[in-house]
Every structure is written in C-alpha cells, then in structure tokens.
Amino acid sequence: MKSEPRKDALAKITGKCRFLDDYSCENMLHGYLLYATIDCGKIVNISFPNDYDLAEFTIVQTADIPGENIVPEPVSDQPFLADKAVCHYGQVIMGIAHADLQTLKKFISAIEVEYEEEEAIIDVHSCLDDKANQSGECMHISHTDRNKEKTDNLKHIEDVFYTQHQEQAYLEPQGMLAEYLPQSSTMKITGTMQCPFFVKSAVQMIMGKAVKNVIVETSEGIGGAFGGKEDFPNLLAGITALLAYKSQQPVKIVLERSDDILITTKRHPSRVAIVSYTNMLTGKLQAVNIDYRLDAGAYLTLSPVVLARGILHAGGGYCLPRCEISGYMHKSNTPPNGAFRGFGAPQALFAIEAHLDNIGKIIGKSPLEMRLANILRLHDTMPSSQSMKEDHLYECLQKVIEISDYKNKRLEFEQYNQNNEIKKGIGLALALHGGGYTGNGEKVLQSKVKLRLEKNGEVQIFVANVEMGQGAHTTLAQMVNEELDIPLEKVNVQIPNTSLTPNSGPTVASRTIYIVGTLLQKLAAQIKKEINYESLEEYIRQHQQLFPQEFERSFIPDPEDSFDEKTNEGTAYHDFSWAACVLEIEYDPLQYKIKVKKCWNVLDIGRVINYNIALGQVYGGITQALGWALTEDIYKKGYPRSKGFTDYTLPTTEDMPEFQVEFIHTDSAIAKGLGEIPMDYPAPAVRNAFLQATGIMINDLPLSPERIMKAINRSTL
Amino acid sequence: MIELKFTLNNQPQTLQVPANMRLLEILRDQLHLTGTKEGCSVGECGACTVLMNKKAVCSCLMLACQVQNAEIETIEYAAEDEMLKTLQDSFLKTGAVQCGFCTPGMIMSAKALLLQTLQPSNDQIKKALEGNLCRCTGYVQIIEAVQLAAKTLAERA
Ligand code: FES
Ligand code: FES
Numbered sequence: 001m002k003s004e005p006r007k008d009a010l011a012k013i014t015g016k017c018r019f020l021d022d023y024s025c026e027n028m029l030h031g032y033l034l035y036a037t038i039d040c041g042k043i044v045n046i047s048f049p050n051d052y053d054l055a056e057f058t059i060v061q062t063a064d065i066p067g068e069n070i071v072p073e074p075v076s077d078q079p080f081l082a083d084k085a086v087c088h089y090g091q092v093i094m095g096i097a098h099a100d101l102q103t104l105k106k107f108i109s110a111i112e113v114e115y116e117e118e119e120a121i122i123d124v125h126s127c128l129d130d131k132a133n134q135s136g137e138c139m140h141i142s143h144t145d146r147n148k149e150k151t152d153n154l155k156h157i158e159d160v161f162y163t164q165h166q167e168q169a170y171l172e173p174q175g176m177l178a179e180y181l182p183q184s185s186t187m188k189i190t191g192t193m194q195c196p197f198f199v200k201s202a203v204q205m206i207m208g209k210a211v212k213n214v215i216v217e218t219s220e221g222i223g224g225a226f227g228g229k230e231d232f233p234n235l236l237a238g239i240t241a242l243l244a245y246k247s248q249q250p251v252k253i254v255l256e257r258s259d260d261i262l263i264t265t266k267r268h269p270s271r272v273a274i275v276s277y278t279n280m281l282t283g284k285l286q287a288v289n290i291d292y293r294l295d296a297g298a299y300l301t302l303s304p305v306v307l308a309r310g311i312l313h314a315g316g317g318y319c320l321p322r323c324e325i326s327g328y329m330h331k332s333n334t335p336p337n338g339a340f341r342g343f344g345a346p347q348a349l350f351a352i353e354a355h356l357d358n359i360g361k362i363i364g365k366s367p368l369e370m371r372l373a374n375i376l377r378l379h380d381t382m383p384s385s386q387s388m389k390e391d392h393l394y395e396c397l398q399k400v401i402e403i404s405d406y407k408n409k410r411l412e413f414e415q416y417n418q419n420n421e422i423k424k425g426i427g428l429a430l431a432l433h434g435g436g437y438t439g440n441g442e443k444v445l446q447s448k449v450k451l452r453l454e455k456n457g458e459v460q461i462f463v464a465n466v467e468m469g470q471g472a473h474t475t476l477a478q479m480v481n482e483e484l485d486i487p488l489e490k491v492n493v494q495i496p497n498t499s500l501t502p503n504s505g506p507t508v509a510s511r512t513i514y515i516v517g518t519l520l521q522k523l524a525a526q527i528k529k530e531i532n533y534e535s536l537e538e539y540i541r542q543h544q545q546l547f548p549q550e551f552e553r554s555f556i557p558d559p560e561d562s563f564d565e566k567t568n569e570g571t572a573y574h575d576f577s578w579a580a581c582v583l584e585i586e587y588d589p590l591q592y593k594i595k596v597k598k599c600w601n602v603l604d605i606g607r608v609i610n611y612n613i614a615l616g617q618v619y620g621g622i623t624q625a626l627g628w629a630l631t632e633d634i635y636k637k638g639y640p641r642s643k644g645f646t647d648y649t650l651p652t653t654e655d656m657p658e659f660q661v662e663f664i665h666t667d668s669a670i671a672k673g674l675g676e677i678p679m680d681y682p683a684p685a686v687r688n689a690f691l692q693a694t695g696i697m698i699n700d701l702p703l704s705p706e707r708i709m710k711a712i713n714r715s716t717l
Numbered sequence: 718m719i720e721l722k723f724t725l726n727n728q729p730q731t732l733q734v735p736a737n738m739r740l741l742e743i744l745r746d747q748l749h750l751t752g753t754k755e756g757c758s759v760g761e762c763g764a765c766t767v768l769m770n771k772k773a774v775c776s777c778l779m780l781a782c783q784v785q786n787a788e789i790e791t792i793e794y795a796a797e798d799e800m801l802k803t804l805q806d807s808f809l810k811t812g813a814v815q816c817g818f819c820t821p822g823m824i825m826s827a828k829a830l831l832l833q834t835l836q837p838s839n840d841q842i843k844k845a846l847e848g849n850l851c852r853c854t855g856y857v858q859i860i861e862a863v864q865l866a867a868k869t870l871a872e873r874a
Contacts, residue, residue, distance in 0.1 A: 005809050009817070010809070011817075012814050012820050013814060014752065015750075015752020015791075019754065170816070171756045171818040172816065221817055223756075223817070256758065257761075612812030612858070615858070619858070645762055650850055653844075653849075653859075
C-alpha cells in the first residue's frame with residue numbers, strides 16, 4: 001500500500017491555497033442574506049431603516065427572479081427566496097449587496113421583518129412519532145426467503161430508536177462568488193461545492209432566459225464538505241447570481257459561522273422502530289419489521305434519496321429470512337435536512353446494531369453470538385434480494401475480534417465493573433455501505449471522464465469531482481499514473497469547471513474513487529493499449545504532431561445489474577464496503593460521562609490506493625461519528641439552538657481515543673467506497689459498549705450526560 | 718484611526734487602521750496575507766491562530782490596539798523560519814492535511830508548543846492543539862506530525 005504525499009498539501013501548508021474567502025475581484029460587492037428568524041409564519045411587513053440610502057444597496061427579492069423561484073432537487077419544492085410566508089428559521093427572504101461588508105451587515109440587522117407566527121414542529125418526537133404526519137411517498141421492501149423454516153419459540157422484542165440532527169461543521173463556511181459578463185451573457189460562479197453541475201442547473205433555473213451561459217467552477221480549496229456542500233450551494237449560488245445580475249458587479253457571499261450553522265442543511269433526525277422475532281436457542285432473527293422515518297425538515301428536497309439508502313441499509317449486515325422495511329419522510333420547521341456522510345445509513349445501522357444487542361441481553365446471548373448467528377455470509381440474500389458475492393464482512397468481524405482481544409476484554413470488564421466505581425464497556429458493531437448511487441442511479445447518470453495527453457508529456461485529468469479534503473485529486477491521479485506507467489508528478493486533476501470538465505457526476509455517495517476513479521483507470525488502460533507505447537514520454541516526444549490529444553470514456557453499467565425502484569428489489573449497489581468495529585469506553589457515573597478509550601476497526605474497501613489518505617478518511621469519519629454519538633446536538637431540550645462551536649461541541653484533540661485500523665483484501669482489483677463507511681458504525685459501538693458497562697439500554701442519541709442521567713433516573717424509579 | 722506599529726514576520730510594519738480593527742482583518746484585508754483563515758470569527762475554532770510574542774493567539778480576537786509594538790508571526794513566515802518549515806514537512810509526511818483549512822492555524826499552535834519544549838508528550842500536544850478544531854482528520858496524523866517535527870528539531874539541535 002503506497003502513501004504518496006498529497007498533491008494539494010504543499011499549497012495548504014503554506015497558506016497559499018485559495019479558499020473562497022481568499023478570492024476577490026475588481027468592483028466586487030459583498031453580498032449577504034436576510035433570513036427568517038422565526039420557525040414558521042406569514043411575513044406581514046418588511047421595513048428598511050431610514051438612516052441608509054437604499055440606492056447604495058442591491059436588493060433582490062422574489063420579483064427580481066427572471067427564471068423560476070425553485071431550487072432544483074430530486075423533489076423541487078424549495079424556493080430560493082421566501083415571499084409571503086416562511087416555514088423554517090433561516091429561510092432566505094432577500095439577498096442584499098453593498099461594497100462595504102460592515103455597512104451591509106449593519107444595514108441587514110436594522111431591517112425589521114414583522115411576522116404572524118404559526119405553530120412550528122422542531123422536536124423530533126412531534127415530527128416523527130405520528131405516522132399521519134408523513135409527506136411524499138412511502139418506500140417499502142418486503143423479503144421472504146422461502147427456504148427458511150419457520151420455527152416456534154420465538155422471542156418478540158420491540159424497540160424504538162431516535163437520532164438527532166448533526167451539523168457538518170466543515171471548518172470553512174460556505175461561500176459563493178458570482179460574476180456576470182453582459183457582453184457574452186455569461187454568469188460565472190466560483191464557490192465551495194461538491195457538485196458543480198447541480199449548481200449550474202440551479203443558476204440556470206433562477207436566471208431563466210436572462211443569461212445564456214452559466215459556468216461553474218469550484219474554488220481552489222474547499223475547506224471540508226461532508227455532504228453539507230452538496231445541496232445548499234444550489235440555493236446560495238442562485239441568490240449570489242441574482243445579486244450579480246441585478247448589480248452588474250461581481251458579488252461574493254461568505255457565510256458567518258453562526259449563520260452557516262443556523263441556515264444550512266443537516267443530517268436527518270430519525271426514528272427507527274424495529275419489531276423482531278428471534279429464535280431463543282440460536283439467537284437467529286426469524287422475522288423483522290422495520291419502520292424507518294426521517295425528518296426531512298421544511299422541504300423534501302433530496303430526502304427521498306436519503307430515505308432509499310436508509311431503508312436499503314436498515315437490515316444492516318444481517319441475513320433476515322423474513323423482513324418488511326418501510327420508509328417514511330415527515331416534514332418539520334427546521335431548514336431542510338440534506339446530505340451528510342453516511343446519507344441515511346448511520347441512522348439505520350445505529351438502530352439495527354443496538355437492537356441486536358438488546359435482543360442478546362434479553363435472551364442471554366452475547367453480542368458476538370448474536371452477530372455470528374445473523375451475519376450475512378457468502379450467497380446469503382439481503383432484504384433487496386441481492387445475493388452476497390463475497391464473505392468479507394465475516395472476515396472483518398473475525399479479524400476485529402482477534403485484534404481487539406474482544407472475548408477476554410468483555411469478561412475482564414464484567415469482573416472489573418463489579419468492584420469499581422468507574423465502569424468499563426466494550427461494544428461491537430458491523431457496517432456495510434453501498435458504493436455509488438443507489439439502484440439505477442449510476443446507469444442514469446452515465447458519468448463521463450476525460451484525459452488529455454499534453455505535448456510535454458503531462459497528463460491532465462478532467463472530472464467534475466472536487467477535492468474537498470478527502471484526497472480525491474491525489475488518489476485519482478495515482479489511479480491514472482499507475483495505469484499509464486508514468487511518474488505521479490506528471491498527472492494532475494484540473495479544478496472542476498462545468499465548461500471544461502465532462503459531467504462525471506457529483507462528489508457524493510463514496511463514488512469518486514469507486515466509480516470515477518475506476519472509469520479513469522479503464523480509460524488509461526485503454527490509452528495504453530491503443531497507443532501501445534514502451535515509454536509514454538518517449539512516444540509523445542517522437543509524435544509531437546499528435547498531441548495534445550484527448551480521450552474520453554463513459555460509465556457502462558454491468559448488464560447483470562437490475563433494480564426495481566418500486567419494490568426496491570435487485571442490485572441495490574454493485575459493490576458494498578464492509579466494516580467491523582470494537583470500541584472500548586470508560587464511564588464515569590459521577591459525571592454521567594463516557595470517554596472512548598480505544599477503537600479497533602477492520603474494513604474491506606477493496607484496493608487501497610493511498611494508505612495515508614485512506615487512514616485519514618477512517619480517523620476523520622470515526623471522529624465525526626463519535627461527535628454525533630456523544631455531544632453534537634443543535635436543538636438541545638431546554639436550550640436555545642446552537643449557533644457556534646461553544647454550544648455545538650465538536651470533538652477536539654482531547655477527546656480522541658487510540659485507534660487501530662486494518663484494511664483487508666487490499667490487493668483486490670477494485671477500489672470500493674471509503675468516505676462514508678467510517679461514519680456508519682462508531683455510534684452503535686459506543687452505545688453497545690455503554691450497555692455492557694452499565695446494563696442500561698439507551699435507544700436515543702446523543703449519549704450526552706443529560707440523556708444518560710435521565711435514563712438512569714428512569715431505570716431506578 | 719491609530720498609527721499601528723508592529724513586527725510582522727520579522728519585518729517592521731506601520732499602518733493606519735481603526736483601533737478596533739481585528740488583527741485577522743489587518744492581515745487578510747489590509748495586508749492580503751490570506752494564509753490565516755477565518756473559521757468562526759469568535760475565538761472558537763483556532764483557524765485564525767497566529768503567534769503574538771511567541772504565544773499562540775486567535776487573531777480574530779485581537780484588536781489593533783492590542784497588537785501595538787507586538788511581534789506577530791503568521792504561516793507566511795514559514796518561507797524563512799526553520800521550525801515552521803520543519804512542521805510543514807512533517808504535516809506533509811504524516812498525511813496531516815486534508816481540506817487544509819485548519820492547517821495554518823494548527824501549524825502556528827504547534828510552533829508555540831515547540832518553542833516551549835522540543836520533547837512534548839502526547840498529552841502536551843493534545844493540550845496545545847485543543848483550541849484548534851479540525852473536522853477532517855480526527856487529529857491522529859496531526860499529532861503524529863507534531864511528534865515528528867519535535868523529533869527532527871531535537872535531533873538537529
Ligand atoms: S476564526 Fe478565530 S477562532 Fe475561529
Ligand atoms: S483538515 Fe479540514 S479542518 Fe482540518
């Protein structure tokens with residue numbers, strides 16, 4: 001496994017890499033947003049302060065929109081700008097621009113908006129408990145394996161699990177720069193985003209026929225994204241473009257941190273109810289019914305896609321002979337929830353993994369016995385009826401048990417806890433994560449990539465996938481340089497730009513290396529075969545007239561893959577990544593506080609292209625998951641919503657456990673998805689470790705001292 | 718407006734700025750040194766960390782009047798400074814950089830620590846970097862980078 005240094009690192013360690021806020025251009029105005037400060041209601045009146053000259057400001061409202069006031073999304077139900085009513089805090093009412101940022105912000109804070117407030121739904125229980133609140137379509141999977149015998153003596157167990165919002169908390173707030181060029185009727189957008197082609201559609205939508213060309217380019221550096229820069233940039237780019245169009249000057253908007261937390265998308269809160277029937281002797285789950293609900297927020301936007309992934313991961317890494325899974329979306333009055341690393345899977349896996357431990361505790365089986373009795377093995381079928389083509393999940397489990405010394409530790413902790421105030425616990429969790437778009441998504445997307453061989457022997461990669469910290473541009477370059485057999489320095493990924501790069505799809509769904517990288521690798525192999533060179537450099541030197549030369553390739557789906565979107569049956573994902581985790585905690589009952597001590601991880605992500613980058617993804621993903629599991633909560637009961645990193649507590653260096661990470665099958669032909677799977681399993685592992693430490697089943701996240709205290713008081717009543 | 722005199726990256730500076738202008742804006746907007754990043758502007762993230770008289774401070778919390786006559790060091794000084802250069806190399810080697818937005822601040826905080834000791838313990842490193850948030854890396858490779866830099870510098874010394 002190689003660990004080539006990252007190509008982007010030099011610019012980043014010297015501070016030379018330009019993030020969006022480092023961009024400026026001549027005559028540039030600063031833009032900002034006036035947004036709703038209530039959760040739901042009608043706008044009665046808006047009054048501007050008298051002591052400003054309104055002519056100095058560019059103000060855009062719904063009436064200024066030449067195109068359509070709809071953000072294009074899988075469900076296009078969200079307006080760019082609110083008009084008469086608002087249905088969530090942070091809903092944008094106006095875009096405003098001025099040459100001086102301080103003046104602009106003072107002006108905006110002096111604008112008075114009068115509302116007629118209506119009742120709002122914020123709390124996860126009021127949103128998700130009543131099935132009647134569902135909106136949009138319900139999704140369903142029904143699976144019965146007829147070969148499996150029905151047995152008697154089944155234990156019926158029901159659980160309901162809840163998870164909360166999570167803020168992406170990328171360190172760089174979102175920003176957008178729009179430049180309007182009237183001569184060519186072009187709107188040029190530069191910004192922090194994962195999906196340049198989505199942003200392009202959004203700007204085309206809001207500008208309609210008013211501009212002919214829309215060009216979208218990402219900023220040189222993107223300071224983290226995690227899904228948070230997947231959908232919100234569509235709205236932000238639309239409004240920034242509108243301001244640039246109206247003012248005929250470049251406009252830059254960079255969100256303040258508090259606003260970024262208050263108004264952008266978050267991880268969907270969830271409620272997952274599981275009813276299961278388990279063979280008491282073997283621990284085998286015979287029948288399972290899962291009701292999986294997501295709080296979509298005020299608009300549905302991309303929630304159906306999250307829901308689809310959620311229900312397809314709801315059975316976890318387990319073989320369930322009879323199962324019914326239903327998925328529902330409910331609306332609330334928070335900003336629409338959106339993409340966040342894991343995309344519905346962390347919520348699903350938290351529930352099934354915790355449920356398995358609950359069953360084990362009730363019927364007297366250890367967590368390991370429960371997993372061994374139910375784990376998906378080679379040729380087993382998943383709820384979608386997809387058959388297992390490898391036994392790697394089982395291998396991950398075996399290995400993690402071995403390297404963590406799980407069995408001994410568990411016994412040791414049981415003893416220890418009898419005589420000690422501080423309690424120790426060890427938790428186990430499995431995960432699977434489907435690579436790429438769900439079902440037919442990749443087939444429809446038909447990603448395209450391009451390589452250009454330059455006269456000087458360099459190779460340029462053109463893809464729409466962004467470098468947002470995950471190391472994609474280095475890893476993609478490695479996939480090409482290895483295949484072409486040329487030095488890595490000669491291969492570079494161009495900054496994604498919709499007028500130069502083909503549409504290789506959005507930077508989401510752990511698909512950049514798995515789908516786009518594989519495509520590039522195949523294209524490189526094809527070039528090598530077609531040109532048939534000994535040394536590419538030599539060949540180019542001798543055939544200068546043929547270069548620069550461009551090569552393209554499109555994604556060709558496996559003809560064997562088929563997926564029925566109505567029944568959710570078939571190949572849900574061509575490849576899954578697998579993981580098993582053991583995690584050790586110490587719990588201090590005086591402070592109701594969990595400290596994660598150690599975390600062992602075994603993952604199958606297929607071929608590992610850059611070991612350091614892959615490790616970084618695992619460490620970072622686990623850390624985010626631990627934040628979600630333990631502290632991160634925007635709408636804490638009894639507190640005002642969070643708007644900074646003082647009341648929204650992210651893990652720091654002091655919270656880090658010791659990690660051990662092992663990859664298996666690293667010499668596979670295919671590099672599978674990596675980015676999301678480390679987010680999927682740590683939360684249930686912590687929760688299950690807490691169960692061992694205390695014997696208390698907590699089915700809600702986060703496991704904050706407040707929640708633990710409440711659960712303990714409840715259980716001792 | 719005040720006349721602000723201070724040393725920036727070993728060079729004397731004189732500027733006319735409002736007394737309440739923040740050091741972060743002086744660096745980024747007045748002097749166009751954009752290596753120092755703004756992640757929160759209220760002292761919660763550490764992305765804007767610079768050295769002031771050899772101590773790590775959040776430049777978003779420092780006002781011009783507090784900087785009067787001070788010695789300020791930013792990531793741009795790495796072009797000349799051995800300790801910063803060594804830290805940069807180590808960040809590169811251990812894979813401590815992901816999105817890079819926290820990186821300049823991290824490196825400055827790490828330098829403040831290494832000025833105190835070239836044999837920092839793991840706990841000392843964690844403590845020194847506690848105020849620098851990183852959402853990408855899980856800190857593991859950052860801590861390794863600081864250890865590596867300390868080792869390299871100690872060997873050289
Ligand atoms: S910008 Fe100064 S601490 Fe965040
Ligand atoms: S590398 Fe992205 S915040 Fe640290």
